[in-house]
Amino acid sequence: MEVKIEKLDNYGRGITYLNNKICFVSNALPGEIVLIEIEKENRKYIEAKLLSYKNKSSNRIIEECPYSGFCGGCQLNHINYDDENKFKEEKVRDILKKFVNIDFDIVKSIVYHERNHYRNKVILHGKNGKLGYYKNKSNEIIPITECLLVNKRINKIISILNQINVNIEEVIIKTSNDQSQAMVSISGEVSDDSLLLQYCDVLILNGRYLSSKKYIETKIGDKKYQESIQSFFQINTTLTKDLYDEVFNQIKGNRYQTVLDLYCGTGTIGIYVSGECDKIISIDCSFSNIEDAKNNAVLNKIDNIEFICDKVENRIDKIKGVNAIIVDPPRAGLDKKTISYLKKLNPQKIIYVSCDLITLARDLKDLSEAYNIRYIKPFNMFPRTYHCESITVLERR
Ligand SMILES: C[S@@+](CC[C@H](N)C(=O)[O-])C[C@H]1O[C@@H](n2cnc3c(N)ncnc32)[C@H](O)[C@@H]1O
Structure with a gap:
C-alpha cells in the first residue's frame, strides 16, 4: 500500500498513520511517498516494511557506508547532516x-x-572467523573492514585484527582523543599478537596484559585523564x-x-x-x-x-x-x-x-x-x- 511519511520518531523511523494508528517505517523520510507492507500490528501501533520509494525526499543522501541497513549501528545514514x-x-x-x-x-x-570518524571506542564481535557488528536485531555478524564512525587509528587496528583473526569472540578498542595512544582487549584467539603490539600501547588477551602499560591517557582542555579498559569514557x-x-x-x-x-x-x-x-x-x-x-x-x-x-x-x-x-x-x-x-x-x-x-x-x-x-x-x-x-x-x- 502507498503512504506519505509525515515526520520522524525518536528513533529516526518514518511515521505515517494507518487504520487510525501510528505506523512506523524504517529508512523513510518526511514528505516521501513509499510503498509498504504491514509486518506487525497491535492495538496501539503498526510496524511496516518499506518495499519501494514512489517519491524520494530532496533531503535524502546517498549512503556512504557499505554496511548501511545491515549493521545495527547507525539509523540516520540516509539523512544529510544539517537535517540530522x-x-x-x-x-x-x-x-x-x-x-x-x-x-x-x-x-x-x-x-x-x-559527522564521521568521531568515536574513540568500538566493540566488535566475532564468530567462525568473522569479525564485525551484529546485524540489526540479530546475532548474525556483519564482517567489517572499516567503519565511518570510528577514528582512523581504530580503523587501522581493525585491519590488523582482520589479518590475525583466528577465532576472536569480542574485541574492545579504545584510543586517546588525539589518537596517539591505543588500547585493545581481545577475547578469543589470534595468530600473531606481536604484530598488534606494534600498533597499540595496551594489549590485553583473554584478560592477561601483554603490555607493561595498563591504561591510556587523554587530554580534555587543560586536564589529563587516564582510562582503563573497563572504565567509562565519553566516546x-x-x-x-x-x-x-x-x-x-x-x-x-x-x-x-x-x-x-x-x-x-x-x-x-x-x-x-x-x-x-x-x-x-x-x-x-x-x-x-x-x-x-x-x-x-x-x-x-x-x-x-x-x-x-x-x-x-x-x-x-x-x-x-x-x-x-x-x-x-x-x-x-x-x-x-x-x-x-x-x-x-x-x-x-x-x-x-x-x-x-x-x-x-x-x-x-x-x-x-x-x-x-x-x-x-x-x-x-x-x-x-x-x-x-x-x-x-x-x-x-
Ligand atoms: C554517562 S556515564 C557518566 C560518566 C561521566 N560523567 C563522564 O562524563 O565521563 C554514567 C556513569 O554512571 C555510572 N553508574 C551507573 N549506575 C550507577 C548508579 N546506580 N550509581 C552510581 N553510578 C552509576 C556508570 O558507571 C557510569 O560511569
Whole structure:
C-alpha cells in the first residue's frame, strides 16, 4: 500500500498513520511517498516494511557506508547532516514540550562537530572467523573492514585484527582523543599478537596484559585523564570538551562551597570544574572508574575532590550541605529515591547531563516542581545515530 511519511520518531523511523494508528517505517523520510507492507500490528501501533520509494525526499543522501541497513549501528545514514541536526534539535523540543510543557526558546541550538570518524571506542564481535557488528536485531555478524564512525587509528587496528583473526569472540578498542595512544582487549584467539603490539600501547588477551602499560591517557582542555579498559569514557573525541565547557561555565564564578558530581565515571567533570569551587564530592558505582578517577585527581594535582565508590541511591541520603549538583546518569536516568533526595538537598543549581531524552523528560517533570528549567542545550555526540546528548540547567525557585 502507498503512504506519505509525515515526520520522524525518536528513533529516526518514518511515521505515517494507518487504520487510525501510528505506523512506523524504517529508512523513510518526511514528505516521501513509499510503498509498504504491514509486518506487525497491535492495538496501539503498526510496524511496516518499506518495499519501494514512489517519491524520494530532496533531503535524502546517498549512503556512504557499505554496511548501511545491515549493521545495527547507525539509523540516520540516509539523512544529510544539517537535517540530522535539525531533527535532533526538534525532537528535544517535541519531547520536552510533551512531557514538561517547556517553552520553545528554552531549547538552545544544537552543538555539533564532524559527522564521521568521531568515536574513540568500538566493540566488535566475532564468530567462525568473522569479525564485525551484529546485524540489526540479530546475532548474525556483519564482517567489517572499516567503519565511518570510528577514528582512523581504530580503523587501522581493525585491519590488523582482520589479518590475525583466528577465532576472536569480542574485541574492545579504545584510543586517546588525539589518537596517539591505543588500547585493545581481545577475547578469543589470534595468530600473531606481536604484530598488534606494534600498533597499540595496551594489549590485553583473554584478560592477561601483554603490555607493561595498563591504561591510556587523554587530554580534555587543560586536564589529563587516564582510562582503563573497563572504565567509562565519553566516546566523542572532540565534542566532549564543549560538553564539559558548558558544565564548567555553569559552575564558574559562583565560588560554590560544595559541588556534588553524581555518576562521575573516571572523575572527568568534577576534575574539570574543581578549580571553580572549594570542594567536590564525586560518586560512581564502578570500581574501575573510581580507581582511574583517584589517579586522575593526582595526575592533575587536585586535592579538593573526594571519590565514593557506591551506587548513588545508596549514598545520596548521607550527603548534606551542597550548593550545586551535576548529574550524568546512564540511559535509565535518575531513580525515584535519588530525585527525592536531590529535592531535599535543595541545591541552588542542578546541571543534568543526559544521553536519553525520554528519561530526561520524565526526571525534569519531577524536578520542575521545585526547580525552574533555565535552558536545555543539545549536543550531537553521536552523529548518524538517533542518540542525542544534552545539558539541562535547573535553578531553585
Ligand atoms: C554517562 S556515564 C557518566 C560518566 C561521566 N560523567 C563522564 O562524563 O565521563 C554514567 C556513569 O554512571 C555510572 N553508574 C551507573 N549506575 C550507577 C548508579 N546506580 N550509581 C552510581 N553510578 C552509576 C556508570 O558507571 C557510569 O560511569
